[in-house]
Amino acid sequence: MLLLALLALAAWGLTALLGGGRDAQDGSSSGAADAGGSSLSAQTGGSSSPAGSSPLDAAADSSAAKTAAQGEEDWQMRLVNHTHPLPDGFTVETSALPNGLEFDSRAIGQLEQMLADGNATGLQLMVCSAYRSVERQDELFNEMLQDYIAEGYSEEEAYAITATIRTPHGCSEHSTGLAADIVAVDYQMLDDGYAETDEAKWLLENAADYGFILRYPKDKESVTGIIWEPWHYRYVGVENAKKIKESGLCLEEYLEANGA
Numbered sequence: 001m002l003l004l005a006l007l008a009l010a011a012w013g014l015t016a017l018l019g020g021g022r023d024a025q026d027g028s029s030s031g032a033a034d035a036g037g038s039s040l041s042a043q044t045g046g047s048s049s050p051a052g053s054s055p056l057d058a059a060a061d062s063s064a065a066k067t068a069a070q071g072e073e074d075w076q077m078r079l080v081n082h083t084h085p086l087p088d089g090f091t092v093e094t095s096a097l098p099n100g101l102e103f104d105s106r107a108i109g110q111l112e113q114m115l116a117d118g119n120a121t122g123l124q125l126m127v128c129s130a131y132r133s134v135e136r137q138d139e140l141f142n143e144m145l146q147d148y149i150a151e152g153y154s155e156e157e158a159y160a161i162t163a164t165i166r167t168p169h170g171c172s173e174h175s176t177g178l179a180a181d182i183v184a185v186d187y188q189m190l191d192d193g194y195a196e197t198d199e200a201k202w203l204l205e206n207a208a209d210y211g212f213i214l215r216y217p218k219d220k221e222s223v224t225g226i227i228w229e230p231w232h233y234r235y236v237g238v239e240n241a242k243k244i245k246e247s248g249l250c251l252e253e254y255l256e257a258n259g260a
């Protein structure tokens with residue numbers, strides 16, 4: 001395990017040094033990776049606690065039970081990251097956007113309203129990635145893992161490198177059905193430059209009114225473990241989104257500050 005962790009760190013360092021890899025992480029319409037787990041992950045979740053019986057899963061299970069007990073609204077605030085994987089067997093009811101991508105049925109109306117209102121002002125917002133099942137996320141992970149093995153890396157090395165780019169089992173926020181990568185029709189690159197588009201600026205300003213937060217802010221990389229993603233929005237409900245935006249905290253910090 002220690003070796004694996006060291007390899008993961010080394011791989012992350014290499015990735016960071018090489019830079020430039022960012023735009024590949026969120027995958028976009030090619031169906032690739034996207035975060036809910038990009039890079040910095042290797043430091044926390046890189047080594048693969050298998051999904052069955054780790055303390056992490058126990059924590060996830062107990063928080064799921066707590067969520068059920070606390071009632072309807074807590075699904076909106078579900079935390080999924082490298083230390084909070086989705087419980088095994090997690091399912092969510094989804095509905096399809098006009099472009100076929102799926103989103104949590106309880107929140108898709110808000111997403112569509114946000115896109116419609118933004119586009120009514122002359123923008124060209126589009127969702128390039130939304131719900132991905134845990135199984136699909138695993139497929140993407142394994143495809144990349146096999147690619148690295150085919151390139152001559154050992155299995156451990158390949159895992160470590162892959163974990164810096166793709167999210168491990170159950171750890172992608174996209175698998176909740178509540179995350180969407182939203183870009184501009186004429187700027188679909190998932191890179192820092194997107195933040196300069198009118199679409200990104202409008203979202204930053206208005207998304208909370210529809211219940212969405214920028215999930216991976218620039219100044220919170222060390223907390224979220226994920227690089228700044230100006231395109232990745234997460235539904236948390238209107239009331240929560242406004243409070244979180246006003247607080248200036250990221251979701252992890254906000255939940256901790258509020259005793260979750």
Ligand SMILES: [Zn+2]
Binds near residue numbers: 034036129179180181
């Ligand atoms: Zn995303």
